[in-house]
Amino acid sequence: MANAKTYYRTHSCGELRMEHVGQTVTLAGFLENFREVGANLGFLVLRDFYGTTQVVAETEEMVKTIKALNKESTIQVTGVVRERDSKNPKLPTGDIEVVPQKIEVLGRCRHNELPFPINRSREADESARLKYRYLDLRNPEVKNNIVLRCNVVSALRQAMTAHGFMEITTPILTASSPEGARDYLVPSRKHPGKFYALPQAPQQFKQLLMASGFDKYFQIAPCFRDEDARGDRSPGEFYQLDMEMAFADQEDVFAVLEDVLPPIFAKYGKYDSASSAPFKRIPYLEAMETYGSDKPDLRIDLTAQDATEALGACGFGPFEGNTVKAVKVTGFSATRKQIDKLCADVEVQAGGKVYWFRYDEKGEIVGGIAKFVQPIKDAVVAALGLEKGTFVGLTAGKKLSAQKTAGVLIKMLAPLCPDHFHKETYEFCWIVDFPMYEIGEESGELEFCHNPFSMPNGGLDILKKAAAGEVDPLSITAFQYDLVCNGVELSSGAVRNHDPEIMIEAFQLVRLGEDDVKAKFPAMYNAFTYGAPPHAGIAPGVDRMVMLLSGEDSIREVIPFPMNKNAQDLMMGAPSFVDPKQLDELNIVCTKKEDETAE
The missing domain is CATH 3.30.1360.30 (GAD-like domain)
Structure with a gap:
């Protein structure tokens, strides 16, 4: 807060210094704590977004006024700044204190007991933290992760714009398509029996933008996948730095991220050093053989x-x-x-x-x-x-x-x-040359290993040889790549298969013909038949990125309002049952309810 005077405050609670001594100021914030020393003396800690200030009540009336308030009430304090006798060098405002002339209650806390101590909320049970997330976020340590997230997203936007990328938003309501995870479906009121799907990623739309003649696209894209939670994966929704480049190959994509990410990691990270370009490139088979993982931690x-x-x-x-x-x-x-x-x-x-x-x-x-x-x-x-x-x-x-x-x-x-283990650094690497195909664990048949829209290494010729039995499909690699940092997969990307003929040949190996491709991906297939430029892209996960930068072990610590491991929003009560009238309008009948199937 840059000395901006408002109706409620002249300064923030993290702003006052020795040069303000003698001034009459107005502060506003949360009553963090009050320590009563006697009938006419007490010390109040006032906290806002920017920090804390000590307020000293020196009259019986003022002490009585403060004692009547519960912790975390929001109050306005008008008083005079003076130098503290006992300074606190650990606080930015530790040299001064405010002697109040007037205290006004702006928002009264009506609870004598809080669900947890605000400054120790991270020690509380996670269910309580998520249910009372608005209190959890008052903890400066928790809040700082969200501030970090904001700063990182802002830095990413600036860097991508500086590299000539345009920020374009893509639809949230779209069609269901087979992209590896379960869709979140949205019923259509106007089209009974039909459903929209929330995008698992803007994959098809960003490729269509390349076919539309845009050269460099990016967005901080919301993605929705109905999948189980992990420490580094949030159920329901997540955000990624989605990007795509026309007339580009793998090295073009690498060059952008190798220029964008290291300065951000070095500036905002828990560790102040990060890999410089070029990042180490490790073929998938070599990574498995040498590190036992396609997400090696090079520290x-x-x-x-x-x-x-x-x-x-x-x-x-x-x-x-x-x-x-x-x-x-x-x-x-x-x-x-x-x-x-x-x-x-x-x-x-x-x-x-x-x-x-x-x-x-x-x-x-x-x-x-x-x-x-x-x-x-x-x-x-x-x-x-x-x-x-x-x-x-x-x-x-x-x-x-x-x-x-x-x-x-x-x-x-x-x-x-x-x-x-050289822990205090960020070590990036690219995992490249992923297998195009694999044998499915459940099906026992040939399936796409990574991304069906990727360009095979060897193009149409290698696919035709595989179809003729001259080449083992499992030996075909693709221009697919993962960006890994400190053992965490930040992103997957690929050089796209922009040629309909190559696309059909690739799908035929997994028992899907031209009609299947047209039916499953009609817009993209048709767009490519009009001549599409070669293009490539990637999409680093913003949530995982901030998790690494903050040094947190759980991704939920860097998301403002996360769901729990069971994909429930305990604060808002989601998912929830809805009024039968809403279901009738959508032509939906529920055959089961959660309480009927609970164990």
Whole structure:
């Protein structure tokens, strides 16, 4: 607040300094606390958006007036600024205090007890915090995350505009389309039996903008997906920095984000350093082989290496006929109890077991599965390049399972090995060359692996060879890429498949013909038949970005009014039952209600 005088206040509660001593001021804010020292002396802490100011009541009447108010009432205080006898160097306003001449109640708190102490709201049960979110947000620590979010969004907008992108908003009510998650459906009153869908992402619209002749598009886009919550994913809705570029390839997209993001992360982040361009590029298969994850945290210098040849025939049952991965760590001096807990925690998260041994300072194999390794010690030491004093964690199973378990082991080892975890920085990388297709876990048939609108590496020719049986479809990679920061996937993107002929060929491999493509994506297919420019894009998640910058573990901490893990808004009572008349207007009949199916 820049000294803006209003009817309610001349200054904010974070503004007064020594130069204001002697001035008569008016403040307004929340009554955070009142400490009564005697009948005619008490200390009031007044808080607003900008900070706190100490107000000293020095008359019996003023003390009585304040005592009659509950905490968190909003009040207006008019008084004289003076220098404090006992200064508080921890507060910006700690050199001064205000002696009130008049206190007026602007909004009375009618509750003697609050659901939780405002300044300790983060210690409260999450359900209480979400139900009384308007009180939770009064906590400066909680509020600061929302301020950070505002600043980051503003910086993103400025940066994208400076790079020549136009901000264009796309529809919220649209058609349902198969994009990987469940749609939120909106019934149409005017068209009985038909439904709109809230967009899972503006994917088709931004590609249509490219076909319309716009060159660079972006928006801070709301997206809606009916999916379960995770620590880094909010159920219901989320926001992303959606962007698309015409006449662009993968490197053009990379160049924009490598220029836009590092300064924002360095300025607003909990850590003041971030990767500079170019970010490391890691092919998907290499990422899985080396880091056990397609979301590697490059702050951790531990990697996984293949140990199948060295240990597959050592006689240990779980290794026989399986892929074996090894993660070696120097300087890891954990106790047996700590190692057992580590192994158990990895198994809970990854579903695969961890085995281990040490190559100790004496050059002996000890602990864990040492009896199986000792007979082939020299070969194992040579194959894995072991130094004395090394801990070796091992995973086994089908290749992907062994890789993923090794990846979880790496991430769980990191906090226990500070010499291998350079925490206070932001490390970006691109994961590239994703497989175009995969075998579906449920269907057992060929399906798109990442994004059906992506351009295959090799174009039409490689798809025709796959259709003719000359190329394994699982070997086809696509111009698809993920942006990862500190082990968190910020975004997925791709060079788009803008050629209808290539699009049809790509869909035919997953048993969808030209008619299916036209039916599922009519606007985009038809637009491309009129000649569309090559284009590429990406959409980093704003919520995840701010979560990383703030250092929070839960995405709900950086969303103003988040839902809980069950996709419920406890504050507003959503979702809720509606009046039967509304259902009649929409031609909808509910066959089940939540209370009828509750366990």
